[in-house]
Amino acid sequence: EAGVTQFPSHSVIEKGQTVTLRCDPISGHDNLYWYRRVMGKEIKFLLHFVKESKQDESGMPNNRFLAERTGGTYSTLKVQPAELEDSGVYFCASSQDPRPPFFGPGTRLTVL
């Protein structure tokens, strides 16, 4: 079975620009998570979708971040406008209860 895929693998943008990250979960997984690892820090939870609904967005840093999950399939995470502190690796993960999540390879975002 195909794993969790993320696009792009790397993105370099200027401060103030907009970036959209995409995640395709494993087919049939209702749960989709976004995590972020800022350089030198722990991997931190951002939010959790169950199908197309946001179950928990307690980890979203601020309102510059917008996550969507169209039709309960793929998800996008938009950062607008991007700031320097948004640089890091963004991981997507998916699961079908009651299993631990499978993680994608991540998108490395660099904001200059």
Added chain:
Amino acid sequence: AQSVTQLGSHVSVSEGALVLLRCNYSSSVPPYLFWYVQYPNQGLQLLLKYTSAATLVKGINGFEAEFKKSETSFHLTKPSAHMSDAAEYFCAVSLTDSWGKLQFGAGTQVVVTP
């Protein structure tokens, strides 16, 4: 509040030697604990999980971990390191019963020397 602490951000081990990665947790309720591994340019892969069944948990690639409530620890071990074990290892605790919302430790980078 639940949290995990991994001791040592970098560990160097000789090929064939014991791998020991330390993880201590803080939890107000019986925890669900996990070890993940990230190989270069790949996603995090689940090594093993503790879900209150057996305290000694066996995982993939010869790794195992022992849950010790008295020490609030969940250390990861492998008897004999292989070059392919070079990776970053993460201990994590579940923040909910569904296991998907995880609190991660800072990670330990393992280097295996010939």
